[in-house]
Amino acid sequence: MDTIVAAAALVFQPYVLMVIFGSAAFGMFVGAIPGLTATMATALLVPVTFFMDPVPAIAAIVTATAMAIFAGDIPGTLLRMPGTPASAAYVQDAFALTKKGVPEQALGASLVFSALGGIFGTLVLITSSPVLAEIALKFSSFEYFWLVVLGLSCAVFISPGSPARGLISLFIGLFAATIGLENPAGAPRYTFGSVELMAGVQFIPAMIGLFAVSEVIRGFIHRTDPGKPPKTSGRGIISQQWQNLKRYPKQALRGSVLGTAIGALPGAGADIAAWISYAVSKKFSKTPEKFGEGHVEGLVEAGASNNGAMSGAWIPALVFGIPGDSITAIVIGVLYVKGLNPGPMIFITQPEMIYAVFIVFLLANLIMLPLGWIAIMSARKVLSIPTRVLMPIILMFCIVGSFAMNNSVFGIWIMLVFGVIGFLMEENDIPIAPAILGLVLGPMLEQNFVTSMIKSQGSFIAFFERPIAAGLGIFTIAVWMLPLMLLLLRRRRAGRTDAASAN
Amino acid sequence: MNFLKTATALGGLVLMTGTAFAQSYPDRPIQLIVPWGAGGGTDAVGRLLGGQISEELGVPVNVVNRTGGSGVVGHSAIANAEPDGYTIGIMTIEIDMMHWQGLTDLTYEDFDILAIVNTDPGGVMVSADSEYQDIESLLEAIKSEPKGTFNASGTGQGGIWHVGLAGWLISEDLPPDQVTFVPSQGAAPGLADMVAGGVDIVPSSLAEGRSMIDAERVVPLATMSAERQNAFPDVPTLAETTGSDWTVAVWRTVAAPDGLPDDVKETLEAAVEAAYNSEEYQTFMQERGFGLRWAGSEEATQIVADDDAAFGEVMKEAGLAAE
Numbered sequence A: 001m002d003t004i005v006a007a008a009a010l011v012f013q014p015y016v017l018m019v020i021f022g023s024a025a026f027g028m029f030v031g032a033i034p035g036l037t038a039t040m041a042t043a044l045l046v047p048v049t050f051f052m053d054p055v056p057a058i059a060a061i062v063t064a065t066a067m068a069i070f071a072g073d074i075p076g077t078l079l080r081m082p083g084t085p086a087s088a089a090y091v092q093d094a095f096a097l098t099k100k101g102v103p104e105q106a107l108g109a110s111l112v113f114s115a116l117g118g119i120f121g122t123l124v125l126i127t128s129s130p131v132l133a134e135i136a137l138k139f140s141s142f143e144y145f146w147l148v149v150l151g152l153s154c155a156v157f158i159s160p161g162s163p164a165r166g167l168i169s170l171f172i173g174l175f176a177a178t179i180g181l182e183n184p185a186g187a188p189r190y191t192f193g194s195v196e197l198m199a200g201v202q203f204i205p206a207m208i209g210l211f212a213v214s215e216v217i218r219g220f221i222h223r224t225d226p227g228k229p230p231k232t233s234g235r236g237i238i239s240q241q242w243q244n245l246k247r248y249p250k251q252a253l254r255g256s257v258l259g260t261a262i263g264a265l266p267g268a269g270a271d272i273a274a275w276i277s278y279a280v281s282k283k284f285s286k287t288p289e290k291f292g293e294g295h296v297e298g299l300v301e302a303g304a305s306n307n308g309a310m311s312g313a314w315i316p317a318l319v320f321g322i323p324g325d326s327i328t329a330i331v332i333g334v335l336y337v338k339g340l341n342p343g344p345m346i347f348i349t350q351p352e353m354i355y356a357v358f359i360v361f362l363l364a365n366l367i368m369l370p371l372g373w374i375a376i377m378s379a380r381k382v383l384s385i386p387t388r389v390l391m392p393i394i395l396m397f398c399i400v401g402s403f404a405m406n407n408s409v410f411g412i413w414i415m416l417v418f419g420v421i422g423f424l425m426e427e428n429d430i431p432i433a434p435a436i437l438g439l440v441l442g443p444m445l446e447q448n449f450v451t452s453m454i455k456s457q458g459s460f461i462a463f464f465e466r467p468i469a470a471g472l473g474i475f476t477i478a479v480w481m482l483p484l485m486l487l488l489l490r491r492r493r494a495g496r497t498d499a500a501s502a503n
Numbered sequence B: 001m002n003f004l005k006t007a008t009a010l011g012g013l014v015l016m017t018g019t020a021f022a023q024s025y026p027d028r029p030i031q032l033i034v035p036w037g038a039g040g041g042t043d044a045v046g047r048l049l050g051g052q053i054s055e056e057l058g059v060p061v062n063v064v065n066r067t068g069g070s071g072v073v074g075h076s077a078i079a080n081a082e083p084d085g086y087t088i089g090i091m092t093i094e095i096d097m098m099h100w101q102g103l104t105d106l107t108y109e110d111f112d113i114l115a116i117v118n119t120d121p122g123g124v125m126v127s128a129d130s131e132y133q134d135i136e137s138l139l140e141a142i143k144s145e146p147k148g149t150f151n152a153s154g155t156g157q158g159g160i161w162h163v164g165l166a167g168w169l170i171s172e173d174l175p176p177d178q179v180t181f182v183p184s185q186g187a188a189p190g191l192a193d194m195v196a197g198g199v200d201i202v203p204s205s206l207a208e209g210r211s212m213i214d215a216e217r218v219v220p221l222a223t224m225s226a227e228r229q230n231a232f233p234d235v236p237t238l239a240e241t242t243g244s245d246w247t248v249a250v251w252r253t254v255a256a257p258d259g260l261p262d263d264v265k266e267t268l269e270a271a272v273e274a275a276y277n278s279e280e281y282q283t284f285m286q287e288r289g290f291g292l293r294w295a296g297s298e299e300a301t302q303i304v305a306d307d308d309a310a311f312g313e314v315m316k317e318a319g320l321a322a323e
Helices: A002-011 A014-032 A038-049 A054-071 A073-079 A091-099 A103-136 A141-157 A163-178 A203-221 A239-247 A249-264 A270-284 A296-312 A314-320 A326-337 A344-349 A351-377 A379-383 A387-406 A410-427 A433-455 A460-464 A467-502 B002-022 B041-057 B069-079 B135-144 B160-171 B187-195 B206-214 B262-277 B279-288 B297-317
Strands: B030-034 B061-065 B087-092 B111-121 B123-127 B151-153 B180-182 B218-223 B249-257 B292-296
Touching: A002 A014, A002 A054, A002 A351, A014 A038, A014 A054, A014 A073, A014 A351, A014 A379, A038 A054, A038 A203, A038 A326, A038 A387, A054 A073, A054 A103, A054 A296, A054 A326, A054 A351, A073 A091, A073 A103, A073 A379, A091 A103, A091 A296, A103 A239, A103 A249, A103 A296, A103 A314, A103 A344, A103 A351, A141 A163, A141 A314, A141 A433, A141 A460, A141 A467, A163 A410, A163 A433, A203 A326, A203 A387, A203 A410, A203 A433, A239 A249, A249 A270, A249 A296, A249 A314, A270 A296, A296 A314, A314 A326, A314 A344, A314 A351, A326 A433, A344 A351, A344 B187, A344 B206, A351 A379, A387 A410, A433 A460, A433 B151, A433 B180, A460 A467, B030 B041, B030 B069, B041 B061, B041 B087, B041 B111, B041 B249, B041 B262, B041 B279, B069 B087, B069 B249, B087 B111, B111 B206, B111 B262, B111 B297, B123 B135, B123 B187, B123 B206, B135 B218, B151 B187, B160 B180, B160 B297, B187 B206, B187 B218, B206 B218, B249 B262, B249 B297, B262 B279, B262 B292, B279 B292, B292 B297
Parallel strands: B030 B061, B030 B087, B151 B180
Antiparallel strands: B087 B249, B111 B249, B111 B292, B123 B218
């Protein structure tokens, strides 16, 4: 109880509340602009958080991402251009409602069920993470090795596009992670005698490059005119959702649960959660034929799901220091900078910080309702900002952020190099998220593998000797086998139908 | 008319630079480089001292973290700066090891060491679940069991606690790798791994294990110092128990690039000493459980040089030095 009071004292300060409000507005703005993702909102916020204490810094990131994920629905609904990949799953339905002349129905459903999903995910985060942390205290390098492998595998197999493309992306990230001196042997790799390269690829500039600079390049090369968004009225945005909740209680709950669970899986985040939930909703619906024609049911479920995933992703991030998605990958970097090393120890050494994060999560999802309403009302104006004004401003933020990380010009070079890499990747449909996870988890993978081998004196069996490690290992191998099994199953079924038709 | 204006302006400029020269050091902000990440112990020491030095000298002191490369990047940035007193930094014990490892040519001789402001002796810590709850029985088991039975962790390969452990084993007439060293990213992950049952011993400073000791998950068995530590009066020294004379301690210094002008050096030394003696610094260090230790420029340079030689010997014997 004392910790909760101490945590509340950390959060309910005018400065922190101001930061929450400001970053909420910022997240709304970034999310509402097509092409600018929630991850990018986080990336652009990071340099600003350098000047803050830990609690407001985390509050800024949590609030901005929660807002950006909802706000991504706004251009999706009005212009059929999803603001973030997480809202791409149900953009068809939302835009169909706009064509029917009732965009506020779609937006209201997204808003209210986003908030509900987010709150559900937060409650799971609050109740499960201290328990998990107690278990995680028993984790040694063997267990962490399997967790990292599991995270990387999920990132590859569940990523949009083919697993082959996911693997390419993953290896780009893993390679970048080998540069420098931070490896178990402390030996310089790929440094070519440069002192700056000994520090390796700094994560934040690389990530700003991959997510933000690449988007600036794309904005410059493919100039598109988003067109004029239709007018929205505030009528029924909130009030109508009461009926939706009464009509689709099961869908809202299922979306929240599934979203949180997918988010909690290391390596899978909000966009994947939304796609899966939309598919599940359609499968179990009484009226699947209405999906895609402007039906609210899928919106309710997937909208709750992507915000649930956002909260769920923090569970592995806080408890194990293993990011649940690319946003929490950035967050982990920020936590280290602030001296709050994520992992089970933080629950013992600084519990008030953890509870402060929980309170911030609840606040962020509550403040979403009034601010979201304002955002819907003012969407027209935000969507009319020309790209040629926006992109230079974003580039400026990128440069400042990359420099501020380590006060060195070298950070700007890293940003530019990764900007070009990110642009080339996206142009060739190679997803970026696996590369980010590779960059963050690469050193952990190597560290835990090498130290495990030292401890076991070179025996691989040790990876299955401890009970938790054995369980995780078997589960990971099952994940690898799953696509193979599905393939075999499909072949057999196809073979059977062939045989049937031949008869 | 224009010519007159320009002339006056130029004259004014010359006068102004003249006064700037006449004005004594310092007349502009000082940069203080910390070679380790924000939020860590060295960063905290740097920021606190920086604030006090700023008050002492009346100019802003900007703390800059230049991290990475196991400290090589930040130490290089300090040593390669202009020795004009406007760039100083926190030099840490890694300077006495990185050149033996062959990572850099940089040594303590590339710095003007102003003072040592903190030391923390190494210790021997085990998990609360360990079957060895005193240092004598632990040493006995290390001696009698085959090589590699015990694991230790707490720094990177060739880091200070790796060297500290090897030095202790050598002093007990054991091979330096009798206990296998498992590299980690610092004392905290090493301690976490020990509590999880991954390793048996963490030979880091007791200060780093303080929160885990308080939570009764870690037991301190000994301190590698000549006398018991004030913060841990119940923990015996190695000399009292096993009879080993081995001592090791990490230190943090305030240092500048080599070749400071004498008057600048004096001003800085006085400012650092005042900062060390400030109430803020003293209370902060006690609260965090860091060891307070003052050594002025000459004594500090001697300590750093002695450690450099001692670590070189141990690292060569343990096979940690580059050929």
